[in-house]
Amino acid sequence: MSDTIWEELVRSPLDPDPNAPPSRLAPLAPFLLAGIAGLLIGLFLLGNSGESTVATTLETAVSPTTAALVEPAPEVPAGYTEVDGVGLQPMLAYSREGNLYIAVSETTRSDLEPGEVPAFHSSDWVLSGDGVEIAASRAIASYLAPGVRVIEFPNVAALPMSVPELIVRRGSEMVVRTSCQGCGAVSADASSGEISLDGLDRPFLLEEPLLIDVGSAITLSVDHLEFTDEWGYVEWHIIDENEARVRADISDVFDGTDEPDFKKLFPTQLIPDFMWDPGMQNPTMSNPQPFTRRGWLVLDRIGEIINDQNSPTSLTLNWAVEWQYPIGEEIMLPLDSITDLGELG
Amino acid sequence: MVRQAAVAVIVFAIASVAGVLIARTGDSADAITSTTIPLASTSTTAPQVIFAAEGETILGPAALVAGEPYLEGTQLVIPFDVANLAPTADAADVFTFLQFGNSLITPPEDIDAVYLDRWLLHTTNDEIPGSTANPSARAARFEVGEGFDIASIEAVTLPSYSLFIPVESEISLSVGNESATISPGLTIRLLAVTEQANTIIQIEARSERDFNLGNLRISGAGPGWLSAVKEAEGRPRWNLTYDAETAPSPITALVEGAVWVTVDRPIEVVLPEGS
Numbered sequence: 001m002s003d004t005i006w007e008e009l010v011r012s013p014l015d016p017d018p019n020a021p022p023s024r025l026a027p028l029a030p031f032l033l034a035g036i037a038g039l040l041i042g043l044f045l046l047g048n049s050g051e052s053t054v055a056t057t058l059e060t061a062v063s064p065t066t067a068a069l070v071e072p073a074p075e076v077p078a079g080y081t082e083v084d085g086v087g088l089q090p091m092l093a094y095s096r097e098g099n100l101y102i103a104v105s106e107t108t109r110s111d112l113e114p115g116e117v118p119a120f121h122s123s124d125w126v127l128s129g130d131g132v133e134i135a136a137s138r139a140i141a142s143y144l145a146p147g148v149r150v151i152e153f154p155n156v157a158a159l160p161m162s163v164p165e166l167i168v169r170r171g172s173e174m175v176v177r178t179s180c181q182g183c184g185a186v187s188a189d190a191s192s193g194e195i196s197l198d199g200l201d202r203p204f205l206l207e208e209p210l211l212i213d214v215g216s217a218i219t220l221s222v223d224h225l226e227f228t229d230e231w232g233y234v235e236w237h238i239i240d241e242n243e244a245r246v247r248a249d250i251s252d253v254f255d256g257t258d259e260p261d262f263k264k265l266f267p268t269q270l271i272p273d274f275m276w277d278p279g280m281q282n283p284t285m286s287n288p289q290p291f292t293r294r295g296w297l298v299l300d301r302i303g304e305i306i307n308d309q310n311s312p313t314s315l316t317l318n319w320a321v322e323w324q325y326p327i328g329e330e331i332m333l334p335l336d337s338i339t340d341l342g343e344l345g
Numbered sequence: 346m347v348r349q350a351a352v353a354v355i356v357f358a359i360a361s362v363a364g365v366l367i368a369r370t371g372d373s374a375d376a377i378t379s380t381t382i383p384l385a386s387t388s389t390t391a392p393q394v395i396f397a398a399e400g401e402t403i404l405g406p407a408a409l410v411a412g413e414p415y416l417e418g419t420q421l422v423i424p425f426d427v428a429n430l431a432p433t434a435d436a437a438d439v440f441t442f443l444q445f446g447n448s449l450i451t452p453p454e455d456i457d458a459v460y461l462d463r464w465l466l467h468t469t470n471d472e473i474p475g476s477t478a479n480p481s482a483r484a485a486r487f488e489v490g491e492g493f494d495i496a497s498i499e500a501v502t503l504p505s506y507s508l509f510i511p512v513e514s515e516i517s518l519s520v521g522n523e524s525a526t527i528s529p530g531l532t533i534r535l536l537a538v539t540e541q542a543n544t545i546i547q548i549e550a551r552s553e554r555d556f557n558l559g560n561l562r563i564s565g566a567g568p569g570w571l572s573a574v575k576e577a578e579g580r581p582r583w584n585l586t587y588d589a590e591t592a593p594s595p596i597t598a599l600v601e602g603a604v605w606v607t608v609d610r611p612i613e614v615v616l617p618e619g620s
Contacts, residue, residue: 077403086432091405091508092608094529103510103606105405107430115454117432142511143439144560144603146453147406147431150511185435226568231588233568273564273573281574282583283442284562287513287601298570339608345526 074111081333083170085109086120090166090333091148093159094341100127100156101140102166102338106147118185122171123245123291124326125151129160129335133167138290159340166333169326171291185288187322191215197252197315202306203228204252204315211239214321218244224296225317227252229306232270232299245291246323251299256313258304268303268310276300291324400615405508406431407458411614414495421466421487423475423501423614429458441559457481460507460605464614467500480507480605501614507554507605515566517595518548529606530554533563536582538592543571546596550581554605561602569593 076087087107094101108114125136140150151166173188191214197204206225213219217240224235234250249272257268274286289295304310402409404427412424436453443449457480464475464485475487516525516533524534530553537547546565550558558581564573571586587593 092510092606096514096526096528103508105508106432107403107406108432114430114433116434118435119432140511140513142513142601142603143437143453144456145458145509145511146433146436146456147429147458148508148510150513224568228588231569231571233570279442281572282562282564283575284560284602285437285440286562287511288437290513296566298565298567300572337610339610341529341606344529345532 074109076109077107079337080105080107081331082109083120083168083331085112085117088120088168088331088333090335090338092339092341093335094344095156095158096344098155098157099137100153100158102127102151102153102335104149104151104166104333106149119146120149121185121291121324122168122326123324124169124171124243125153126167126330127153127156127160127164128167129164130162132160138292140287140290142287143285158343159335159338164335166335167330168333169330170328171324172327187324189216189324190320190322192318192320194253194319195317197317200312200315210317212319212321214246214319214323216244216323216325217242218246218321218323220246220248220319220321222250227270227299229254230270230301232297234297234299235294236296237294243326244323245293245325246321247289247291248295248297249289249320250297251318253316253318254303254306254312255316257306257310266303268301268306268312270299271302272297273300291322400617402612402615403430404459404461404503404506404612405608409459409461409614411501411616413617414498416489416493416495417486419488419490419493421473421475421489421493421495423464423485423487423616425461425483425485425614427457427459427461427483429454429456431458456509458509460509461485461503462507463504465502465504466498467502468497469499470497480509498616501616503612503614505607505609505611508608509603510606511602512561512604513599513601516598516600518598519595522595527600528604531561531604533598533600535596538596540591542590544587544589544592546585546587546592548583548585548598550583550600552581552604560604561600563598563600566597566599567593 076082077089080087080089082088085108087109089105089107091103091105093103106120108117119141123136123139125139127134127136134153134156136151137154138152140152193212193214195210195212204225204227206222210222210225211219212222219239220236221239222234222236224233226233232252236248236250238244238246251272252270254268258266274289276282306312400410402411406429408428408430410426410428412426414421414423416422431453433453438453439451439456441449441451460480461477464477464487466473466475466487466489473487473489475485477483477485510528512528512531514525514527516527518525518533518535520535520538524532526532527550532551534549534551535546536549537545539545539547548563550561550563552558561581562573563575563583563585564570565585565587569588571588573583573585576582576584585596585598
């Protein structure tokens with residue numbers, strides 16, 4: 001058997017046809033192979049260095065031109081100002097009892113999913129116009145109306161006449177509480193503690209302001225603390241001259257009550273009434289507490305009623321505070337297209 | 346042959362360096378968050394955009410997408426959809442306690458942000474008002490009469506629309522000052538005071554609209570307040586309990602929740618191509 005016949009017999013159908021004319025690309029094959037090998041080795045070396053961006057950048061490198069031509073630029077709707085993937089637009093204003101309220105609408109940037117973008121949480125809003133700047137007292141939100149925030153400006157009777165603008169700065173970082181159904185966002189900046197109250201006298205009335213150092217240069221002054229066995233009331237404000245805004249959760253604990261030996265039960269407490277919702281009695285959720293410089297809380301009893309058989313051995317004040325500082329540049333929101341509803345009522 | 350091998354080695358070296366450099370472009374955090382993944386697609390169609398696309402009308406935090414108009418008897422119907430564009434990654438599900446012990450959980454993205462209650466159909470020789478039944482309805486209806494020609498539609502506008510906004514107001518009521526305006530279209534009034542061991546103060550909410558009062562909550566503000574209970578049977582009345590034989594003066598309360606407010610900003614509705 002000649003070599004030619006033998007080679008013909010053992011030739012795989014996948015082998016190139018020896019009778020076919022040589023490919024014009026054949027001379028380039030070594031260079032192409034070298035290039036591909038080099039590219040892969042380069043990427044492999046970087047992958048082994050512990051960096052994790054290879055996959056996405058490789059995809060970018062494969063077809064950058066075609067897709068770049070068809071992808072629209074991410075944007076917020078016309079008239080909205082973008083801040084961190086969220087478009088903001090002042091929609092309407094009204095005044096009530098000497099305070100001005102401005103409703104600001106929020107939309108998600110076009111390339112982002114609304115369910116994956118947190119709302120704009122800052123409480124640092126300033127109204128500018130008529131040569132003055134007025135700081136907002138709070139940004140009102142409701143779980144029932146995501147996408148709209150109402151900013152309250154105290155002691156402002158109407159919108160300024162001269163080129164009014166809304167100025168806002170980002171708030172320090174917020175995080176999402178995911179393990180709690182029905183809960184909204186909580187701040188990453190938070191602290192908590194407890195204070196033993198002297199005596200067991202009830203009704204209890206705080207005689208002088210109670211100062212609580214909550215950290216991050218914030219001192220909370222509890223100006224009014226009053227409670228009975230059934231209800232409580234707290235007023236507080238920040239005494240420091242800084243830009244912090246907080247929301248405070250304060251409760252009274254009747255230590256030693258509600259079968260303290262049975263550890264599954266909490267002792268009787270007075271807790272903020274906004275934590276009580278919703279239920280058969282008041283079926284609508286409370287608004288999330290705004291970040292402010294001062295606030296108040298109505299406390300309501302949870303746990304067994306206080307009586308001779310269920311009497312506290314001591315009293316403890318529990319406090320938990322979240323705070324927010326403005327950060328970054330000022331962002332201007334024009335008010336030229338706002339709907340002014342004027343003074344109510 | 347030697348020359349070919351040398352060139353191959355050079356190409357190999359250049360490609361290796363290029364591979365490293367390409368990969369390096371993704372090192373920084375900014376680069377990682379850039380839109381590299383969509384670019385990997387070789388599709389010639391644009392990636393899905395959530396709004397700002399043709400056919401969408403932005404209304405506050407929502408986008409309106411109108412459908413093809415059609416006739417139903419003597420009515421012209423324009424079906425539409427409303428997408429809530431509000432950022433909701435950290436928003437809570439809304440838990441609503443209903444009658445008879447039932448409850449309802451609504452994800453934030455399903456909440457109606459706008460109510461398109463007023464429509465106007467502009468034809469070659471007429472303007473015909475239309476409406477939508479409620480905030481969740483997704484069809485606008487116009488009474489156009491017999492023989493209406495859809496081709497005569499020149500434009501469709503919303504003369505105004507309603508926006509669902511948060512409300513939170515502290516109010517002071519007393520005998521002689523029994524009512525307070527909370528927000529546009531919403532008034533609270535003192536209905537009754539029953540002085541007893543624990544005094545009961547009844548407060549009523551009155552709205553220019555009748556569908557939003559399930560979104561309100563009223564409770565006492567200040568020292569001495571006990572529970573606040575909304576009346577059963579759906580009436581918009583709350584009974585506030587005060588820990589004294591007489592009512593405080595003034596009576597202070599907190600009204601919170603969300604209400605519908607009219608935005609008087611006429612907007613043209615984008616109809617589908619060929620309508």
